Amino acid sequence: MTDPYERSAEFVDVMMAPHWEALGPPLAKALQAFEPGPVVDLGAGGGLGTLVIAEALPDAEIIAIEPSLALRSVLTARMSERPALRDRVTVLPEGLLQAALPPRVGGVVAMNVIGHLTPEERHRLWDLLAPGGRAVLNLQPPAEPVEVPMARFADLRLGRHRYEGWGRAEPAGPGSVTWHMAYRVYEGERLVREITTAYAWRVLGERALREELAEHGLALTPTGPEDLGMYMIEEDAHV
Template sequence: MTEYHDPYQRSGRYLDIMIAGWWEHHGATVAEALRELPAGPVVDAGAGGGHGTRLIARTLPDTPILAVEPSPVLSAVLLSRVADDPDLRPRVTVHGDDLLAARLPERIGGMIMSNLIGHFSPHERDRLWEDLAPRLAPGAFVLVNLPPPTEPAHVERAAMSEIHVGDRTYLGWAAAEPAGDERLSWHMTYETREGDRVVSTDDVHYDWWTVSEDSLRAETAPHRLTVVPHGPAEAGLYKILRES
């Protein structure tokens, strides 16, 4: 097995608090989709520190959840949150595997893939759709978002988050450049400040495979899957369902 390279080895300590804004903004739209799922276990793929896991649990209070997160840093946050919550502890199972290596149930009631798809190459996504298609129960779907840009493009450096915790402030900036067909190279800077003093700075680079709506439709169709937009266009959310 290929050794897992954790793109969040250095940025993981910032990611959980900085991704919270996405869930605050789009959580209601995700929950609306969750309420349409049939009975059965729901997979939170790329669960991070558990924002989506907790949303699934609140929205579907009787549903078992499989939370898959391969980053050791983020998985530690996720497991601690699950273990510390008497509602989550008996029905959330945490897998520290990559989604392509995780042992999923033969039948699933649905899956959330939030801010994850760009970590998989076109070949890996083809393997993923092939594996998921027969597992989806009738009426089940994969809910995926396609973060912009959905094609390689220059992204000007911009502030993405500013979080205040105690006496410290955590800031993040992001920029990107095309790195070939369908790929971006993201450049992230994370900074911790206490007053006017810079406590620490971390610069992180990682590659991201861009996926457009058209390419998502084209790559899922051979697996008899269909793509349906969900919610406002700015959310970039899509349901991937088995053809009836």
């Protein structure tokens, strides 16, 4: 598998941090509904969400799946420098289809990742939840394969440098877009570095996801503030 974050990992983690200030509290709240058992943090990135899980569920074992070597290095460092987490966070480098997971998990967290998964991986994910398991995820626009104009999504300072993150999407077939990302580093007004990357993202809207989940006897319920696009997935009580 090629790693879409190989060259951008140094920017992705720091640029995700402000988003986690908003995502953390509703995720922590939603996690209180999880059954006891290991929690899988799917596509854990640098582990900002893993820290939220660890704090919200202080007794839970956490299995953090992160295929990107670059982001996994951030994740491993972030976990291992916290003595309380060393005994209960396991980092797996494989994708979801290859990862050796316990037969029963308490739940899955899939934040900012669902568009990276193939349909086969998504079905594996839903199968993991039966019986009794729950998942929390977020859906990010676009929900259809449409063009998204170039926009700045991050602007932060580190020492003498200012980091900007830019992205635009273009349709790439019936269910996908290609995101084109640019990460720029400025010293004053001068552009001193620019890294560009592109990756495929499978678009998924609420309706399509609900229909897919129904095939697995699962229901989708919004959770947290509406603008965050977060959902809880659990066994459909009406089936």
